[in-house]
Amino acid sequence: MPMPSENPRYILENANTIAVLGAHDDPARASHYVPAYLHRMGYRIIPVNPMRAGEVWWGEVVCADLSECRVKIDIVDVFRRADLLQPHLAEILAMQPRPTWVWLQLGIRHDAFADTLRGNGIGVVQDRCALADHQNFGLGRKSMPA
DSSP states (O other): OOOOOOOHHHHHHHOOEEEEETOOSOTTSHHHHHHHHHHHTTOEEEEEOTTSTTOEETTEEOBSSGGGOOSOOSEEEEOSOGGGOHHHHHHHHHOSSOOSEEEEOTTOOOHHHHHHHHHTTOEEEOSOOHHHHHHHTTOOOOOOOO
């Protein structure tokens, strides 16, 4: 299976559903305002936060972990410190179907984690902000398929 493109513009243009690992309800935190922005831009956002499981954000029930995501996830957007990523590796690899990409937000880089994901056919973006990239690429709002 060929590796999916790791070009951030391509990813944002081709993704529809994003699971946000470490989503937060505080509007001042990037883990809230980035997915809120992406939701306004037409992406389906599945928030993942064990402390808020069962609440509804962006029209979706907050999942306790990635295993609760019951829809095909295009991107797992990660808002977790690099030193906390390793336990999520098995969780991501167990997803069925697996996500096409894992996006580590600005300031998050873990090369061994990324290499393992790539070795399993999952594209990885590290240390980039999806909101800033979306705006810088001038992508605008997604049109939803009919």
